[in-house]
Amino acid sequence: MLSAFMLFLSAVVVALLAGPDPAVAAIPSTLQSILKNTHGSKEYGYPTDLTRDLLPIPVHSHNDYWRDKPFYTGLSHGCMSTEADVWLYNGTLYKVGHDESALTESRTLESLYINPILDVLERQNPDSAFISSPTKNGVWDTVPDQTFYLFIDVKTSGPETFEAVIDALEPLREKGYLTTVKDGNNVTNGPVTVIGTGETPFDMVAPVKDRDYFFDAPLADLDDPKYAGVTSAVSPIASTDFQEAVGKITVDTDPILSDDQVKALRAQIATANERGIGARYWNTPYFPVRTRNLVWRALLREGVILLNVDDLDAVASYF
Numbered sequence: 001m002l003s004a005f006m007l008f009l010s011a012v013v014v015a016l017l018a019g020p021d022p023a024v025a026a027i028p029s030t031l032q033s034i035l036k037n038t039h040g041s042k043e044y045g046y047p048t049d050l051t052r053d054l055l056p057i058p059v060h061s062h063n064d065y066w067r068d069k070p071f072y073t074g075l076s077h078g079c080m081s082t083e084a085d086v087w088l089y090n091g092t093l094y095k096v097g098h099d100e101s102a103l104t105e106s107r108t109l110e111s112l113y114i115n116p117i118l119d120v121l122e123r124q125n126p127d128s129a130f131i132s133s134p135t136k137n138g139v140w141d142t143v144p145d146q147t148f149y150l151f152i153d154v155k156t157s158g159p160e161t162f163e164a165v166i167d168a169l170e171p172l173r174e175k176g177y178l179t180t181v182k183d184g185n186n187v188t189n190g191p192v193t194v195i196g197t198g199e200t201p202f203d204m205v206a207p208v209k210d211r212d213y214f215f216d217a218p219l220a221d222l223d224d225p226k227y228a229g230v231t232s233a234v235s236p237i238a239s240t241d242f243q244e245a246v247g248k249i250t251v252d253t254d255p256i257l258s259d260d261q262v263k264a265l266r267a268q269i270a271t272a273n274e275r276g277i278g279a280r281y282w283n284t285p286y287f288p289v290r291t292r293n294l295v296w297r298a299l300l301r302e303g304v305i306l307l308n309v310d311d312l313d314a315v316a317s318y319f
């Protein structure tokens, strides 16, 4: 799963280093209008072009609780990863927000993520007399075997909440749309890869031999004995706080990272990559823009799998 993605990523990095492509930058509004004109319309002619021309970018859409339609907003910008914060109340997984006051009754994991993702995947995998065996295309027309990473950030008590998350995945599971593990190490890539983060209990993921969910391991602590056996079959992506693990940025010139920072970053990414794990850093600087962009560039050059981004318009025009 990682190697095809790495190839794709290196193509993106080459394009990035060559400068922004205006054609790519223009895409989000195209998808917006496709969504507006075709969503829910059976008459729409070509069955699988919901994301036609949309190139996935190695971006994790963060802080999506600001957005009305977080999954579609991330998708329309090409983000290949998103994060849902979930809170368990009375058996329902509510989101959206980092605090309880932002929760409302209609904003649930099901209504904001599971149902829309299922809807897109059903469009990408239509039943037709021309199809001899069921397809498992992902959300991207342009790269149909690219998985979509759904990080679920557990906010309430880990065991009960993560149990509810596992149940909530049933509609995607039933259709065979989830990345799965058999016998603890046989990974079958699917259109959606679910990764538990926040309060997700490690012990509810790593020891389970047959499952369709993964664990966001701590990138800077992979050498800790607790995580010694962790490979991509447990954590396809591991994450950490950039400022804690790499350090504060003190200059705004290229190179943006000090030699020591580059050394720390390379050691962490190498440890992860040796086990097939992709690296992600959150809490990277977002301001000034020049600093933010130089850090993005340095991270991509060093081989992170995803950038963690709040401002999707900025990152879409950056690629």
Ligand SMILES: *[C@@H]1O[C@H](CO)[C@@H](O)[C@H](O)[C@H]1NC(C)=O
Pocket: 089, 090
């Ligand atoms: C949970 O259920 C109790 C009892 O039915 C109810 O009073 C309460 O408002 C519910 N809380 C939420 C967040 O729905």
Ligand SMILES: *[C@@H]1O[C@H](CO)[C@@H](O)[C@H](O)[C@H]1NC(C)=O
Pocket: 182, 186, 187, 188
């Ligand atoms: C891995 O799982 C797939 C799908 O279930 C199966 O076809 C394949 O034989 C398995 N491979 C190994 C090495 O067990």
